[in-house]
Each structure stands twice: as C-alpha cells, then as structure tokens.
Amino acid sequence: MNLGSVVTAMVTPFNEQGGVDYDKLPQLMDILISRGTEAVIVGGTTGESATLSMEEKAKLYKASASASNGRIPVIAGTGMNDTHATAKLSIQAEKDGVDGVMLVAPYYNKPSQKGMYEHFKTIAEKLSVPVMIYNVPGRTMVNILPETTIALSAVTNITAVKEASGNLDQMTAIIANTPKDFRVYSGDDSLTLPSLAVGADGIVSVSSHVIGAEMQDMVRLYRSGKIEEAARLHQHLVPFMKAMFIAPSPSPVKTALHMQGVETGGVRLPLIPLTESEREIVQKALDEVANLQQFPY
Template sequence: MNTFGRILTAMVTPFHDDFSVNYDAAANLAKYLIANGSDGLVVAGSTGESATLSNEEKLRLFATVLEAVGDKATVIAGTGSNDTMASIKLTQAAEKLGVHGAMLVGPYYNKPPQEGFYQHFKAIADTTNLPLIIYNVPGRTSSNILPGTIARLSEIKNIVAVKEASGNLEQVAEIVRTTPNDFMVYSGDDSLTLPILAVGGVGIISVAAHIVGNRMQDMISAFKDNDLAKAQAIQSELLPFFRMMFITTNPIPVKTAVNLIGQKAGCFRLPLIPPTSTELDQIKSCLTKMNLI
C-alpha cells in the first residue's frame, strides 16, 4: 500500500430532526465529498460524533458509505475507543463488511502510560488484517502518544499510518524520522497540512475538506509539483477558513457549513449543540467571502 490517498475527509454523520442517523443523506454526502476533492473518507470518527453513535449505527454507516463510494474511494472505519476489547470487536465487525482500513483513537480518559498505548494498539492489530491508522489527538484524549511509541507500533505489519493532531511539528518530524519510509503520516490539523507535508507527511485527514476539498487538492498538488509559491498562496487563502472551522467545538462549525452549502447534515446529538447566533453569523460571513454560499 502506497497511500490511502492525499485527502481523507473525516465525515460528519447526518441526523434526522429526531436525532436518528440519516443514512440516505450519509450516502449522498459521501458521493459529494468524493466528487469534490476527497480521496477517501473516515466514517464515525470524532467529527462524525462517534461518541454518541451505537456500534449498530456505526456498522450500518460503514456499510452505507461502502455501498455509496467504496469502488471509487478509500473507506476508513472509526473503530477505536478507550476499551481495548470493544475496539477489537468493532474492528473485526468492520473488517467483515469490507472497509479498506480502520482508524484507532488513542484511549481517552484512562490516560494509559506509553506501554499501555503500545499494548492497546498491538492487541487490536493482532486480531485483524485491516491496515490501521493510529489517531493521536491529545486535545481530546488528554494524553499524548509519543514518537517513540509510534515508532515501535510502526514495526507491526498492519499498523501503517498515524493521524497526528498534537499540533507539535517537531513531534511530527520525529515520527517521520523514526518510522519506515512507507509509514504514512497524516496531518490531523487542516492548518498544518502544508508544514506537515514539508517534513515528510503524505496528506491530511481533514475537517475543512467537506467544504474546500478541491482547493486543498490544488495546494497539495502544487507542493508535490515543487510550486511552493502557489502552495503557500493557497495555504494563506484557506487559513481563515481553517480557523473558522474551530471557532467552537468540532464538528459544530463544519456541520453547520455543510448544511449552509446545501448538503444535508442535519442536527447535533447532545451534548453537542447548534452554533450560537454570533458563531452562525461568523460562519456565514466566512463562506460568503469565499463565494461558497
């Protein structure tokens, strides 16, 4: 495997007004994203409100997205949790559906030591043939998977990538330095996509690509073509939008933006709530300035 793709969009989960999952809208959104800059999709990740989805809902989402775009794009199942045995069972069930890989978030709340991280991910990897992406997001998990631990995990055959959302560019560079050449390092922060490419990353697992996926592809293509001036210009163009997507808790801004551009994303499950009127005005203003609505 060379890559899952340059841009994997961490897809929002559409809901009906009664808070049930809108599977038809999920299929349509998946098709829209693949037609507009995404090489693949991460389904039921944190942007997909995974914390409030049941395993049954997740599995049906995986199957729905696979049916919609699985022959055209990479479909990655969000199967990680802070319960190793539960993660094993969900990963195995997702594998049976035919997903192309699974993403495993660092265990939250437990705050394991580094050896605990290693044993957690190794235990899951030992029970599946799926290629696995480790997801390091200290801002949500309250613990950081250190480069040395990622380097050890990269020696396991089917642990093939990391989504790095620590915000620490030196840490990302150290992971690139200490892992095999074919180990994939993805940015977990839209605004750091270009810097992470510069230190050896392969792409982005993105929130913003719901809205600006084509432009992000332009930026990555310019970088790969050694047109750094163009890549930097697009980064500067998109930076205000990247910031706007995090004016409040993700996925509140992006799900709102998806609705505003005419795609059906629906409402939020508690404890997430709609944006405030001020936040909504800011999101609308940003989309208007970029000629997106």
C-alpha cells in the same frame, strides 16, 4: 493502502429526530469525492462517535462502504478506551467491508506508553485490514510519543498515523524514523502545508467537506515546486479552516454544509447548534472561499 493526500473525517448525517440518516450517505459521499476527497474516515471524532451506539456505528460503516462502492477507501473509526470492545467492533467493521480502521488513543484511562503500545498491537493483530493510529491529546489527555508510534510502525498492518498533536517536531521525528511506506497524516487543517514541508503524506481534514478541491490545489502546487503559490493559497484557506473550529466540531462544518444546501442534520447533545454570531462567522468564511478565484495562486 494509498489514502491519497486529502482524507475527509466525514460527518455523520442525522435526521430531524436525531437518528442516523443512512439514506443521506450516498449523496454525501458523492459530494466529498467531487470536492477532492480521496478517502474518508467514518465514525471518528467529526462523525460524533462519542454519541453513536455500537449498533449505529456498525451500520454506519457498512452503509458508508456501500456508498463508496470501491471508489475511495472507507476507514472506520472504531477506537475506544476499551481494548476488548475496540477489537470486537474492528473485527465487525472488517467483516462489513471497510478498507481499514482508525484507532484513537484510549481516552479517560490515561494509559502509559507501554499500555498504549499493547492496546494498538493487540487489536491490530486480530485484523487483516490496515490500521491507522490516531493521536489527539487535546481530546484524549494522553500523547502517543514518537517512540511509541515508531515502535508500532513495525507491526505488520499498522500502516499510518493521524497526528493531531499540533507538534511538528513530533511529526518530524515519526517521519524520520518509520519505514518509507508508513503514512503520516496531519490531523490539523491549518498545518496541512507545514506538515507537507516536513514530509507528511497529507491531511485528515474537517474543512475538506467544503474546500477539499482547494486543499488539493495547495498540495499539487507544493509538490510541483510552486512553493510561493502554495503558501499564498494556504494563507487564504486558513481563515476558513479556523472558522470550522470556532465551536466544538462538527457544529461549524455541518452549518457550512447546510448553508451550501448539503443537508446533514444537526448535532447530538452535549454538542449544540451554533449561535447566530457564530453562524455569521461561518457564512463570512464561506463567502470568502467563494471569492477565492480572484486570488492569483
């Protein structure tokens, strides 16, 4: 499955009562596609999966697949720290029409490398759709070592990894020792260009909700050999990317979307809205991105 270069970890729209606003999904999907998104992850970290019920997740996957209507792949973030529950939700997501699933490393349990291998392999073998592994040790407190990811790449339908360790050496080892058709994506927006330089396929991004087109420009510049131009654009985009993480995600990006007139609602506790000073940082970052055309990249 080709996910392209820029994959968006999509926010989950909420209504004023805090419920999932499924009616907003078609508009949000249209906007993301228009901004350069080539695939979406739904119900992942940015989608506030930790506070979504199982019923909400299942309905979200189905509604997102419907909103895409085959235009771009929809990947369901079905991963949890319970292997049986993850398998059950993943099977349901496949039945509901998603194009693949993303499985985060089991959090809180702190499993061994062998335990994580068995977790991912057990689930993948129950599915027909492609599986993306998600390594984000800053949230899960476990790091999927390169050797484990490399071993998992031999499982037929484990076809990709979202590597959000921030460790380029780790990413390089995975790229160098997995099959050519195994896709490696950075999970850190500000490492998009450095990740491409070591051979990554692209980025699973939060910032692409707003600057997806500019990120696509950066990828195209790099791949066409215009390295200096890509680097200049990277330098101009990093401040916005950093602004999207001044508070726990997705509060900043939902605020940025609101400032652009794209309503996706607030966040669920224990996440909270941005402070006024944080909102000012986001607004400044948006203004700077809006003026990006003045920079000769």
